[in-house]
Amino acid sequence: MNYELLCTKVIATTRLTGNFIRKEAMAFDANAIEYKGLNDMVSYVDKNAEKQLVRNLSKILPGSGFITEEDTENITDKTYTWIIDPLDGTTNFIHGIPTYAVSVALYEENEPVIGVVYEINRGEMFSTFKGGAAFLNNKPIHVSKNANxxxxxxxxxxxxxxxxxxxxxxxxxxxxxxxxxxxxxxxxxxxxxxxxxxxxxxxxxxxxxxxxxxxxxxxxxxxxxxxxxxxxxxxxxxxxxxxxxxxxxxxxxxxxxxxxxx
The missing domain is CATH 3.40.190.80 (D-Maltodextrin-Binding Protein; domain 2)
Incomplete structure (x- = not known):
């Protein structure tokens, strides 16, 4: 498996979903929300973004499984499993607070091999793949060196x-x-x-x-x-x-x- 090439494809797919969310945010009506539970909200944006992600990721890696937030598809008995949140920060999105992201991980058996987080409003694409480094908009990143x-x-x-x-x-x-x-x-x-x-x-x-x-x-x-x-x-x-x-x-x-x- 060429994880670097796979990650490149996941980044492109994640960006498409992020663009969809950004566009919907411009005209979003807070009355369009539903409640899954106490303070646990969802909208058509979450649901449609997830369907788009599942559809496109399935094309990238046919036959893979999914763990999804909005239950578009949940199949876990596969060698490769996508773990995705189409809109992490739904409460922020609904209230017009500009911090929310698309989150996509790929597990091979029980081991992560791809991780992508796209913070939509700042256009920041965080990514990593097995055998590679961690990146922000294609530039290597590292945790802080603060010991205090x-x-x-x-x-x-x-x-x-x-x-x-x-x-x-x-x-x-x-x-x-x-x-x-x-x-x-x-x-x-x-x-x-x-x-x-x-x-x-x-x-x-x-x-x-x-x-x-x-x-x-x-x-x-x-x-x-x-x-x-x-x-x-x-x-x-x-x-x-x-x-x-x-x-x-x-x-x-x-x-x-x-x-x-x-």
Whole structure:
């Protein structure tokens, strides 16, 4: 498998979907949203973008499986499986906040081999492939070299449903605020991880995540020299739905703080 060539094709397909989303954003009517659950919104833009992605990715790699957010197609018993979020940051999109992305990962068996995150409004295409580096608009990127947590900028996400862990999360949030330059909540885990990969954030942590939110971004961080783990320090972050992604140099202090509360 020529992963570099495959990644080039995925980038082109992801950009097409991003262009569709950008165009729809110009005339989007917030009344066109549906609710999948408490504060869990979806629109025709998410659904149509996902159908477009599935259709085009199927042409790139016929017979591959899919894990998708909007259930356009979910087939997992394949050698190659796409894990995709057509619009990560739907709440931002609906409210006209310009931070949202298309996220596409490809797994070969249980191993990531392609990761692409396209932040639509800034036109930033983050990409990586097995055997290659991590890139932003075709230029190599690397995680930050900051080893001092007190000088770090961190990213996180807030729970918007399933609030059972909110009390300990707020305790963790309070402690982390006092240990770093600041905490940011952008509203797109895919973008958060891409920003860790290129050194804008030194770390990202969040729980209650889905695989399609983070599969591509996590691979970007790893390929850019960073570390990704769950809140126990293990590698099963997709299965446990909790994640700490760092530049590798501030890991221990953040992980120790997380373990105090989770």
């Amino acid at each position: 947590l007190t000088q770090s900028l961190l990213a996180t996400g807030f729970p918007y449903y399933q609030f059972d862990k909110q009390p300990q999360y707020m305790q963790l949030f309070t402690e982390m605020m006092q240990k770093c330059h600041g905490l940011r909540r952008i509203g797109s885990a895919a973008v958060d991880l891409a920003y860790v990969a290129c050194g804008r954030f030194d770390a990202f942590f969040e729980y209650n995540l889905n695989s399609y939110d983070v599969a591509a971004g996590a691979y970007l961080v790893q390929q850019a020299g960073g570390k990704v783990m769950n809140f126990s320090g293990g590698a099963e972050f997709l299965e446990t739905r909790e994640m700490l992604a760092t530049n590798g140099m501030v890991t221990e202090e953040i992980l120790a703080t997380i373990k105090k509360h989770f």
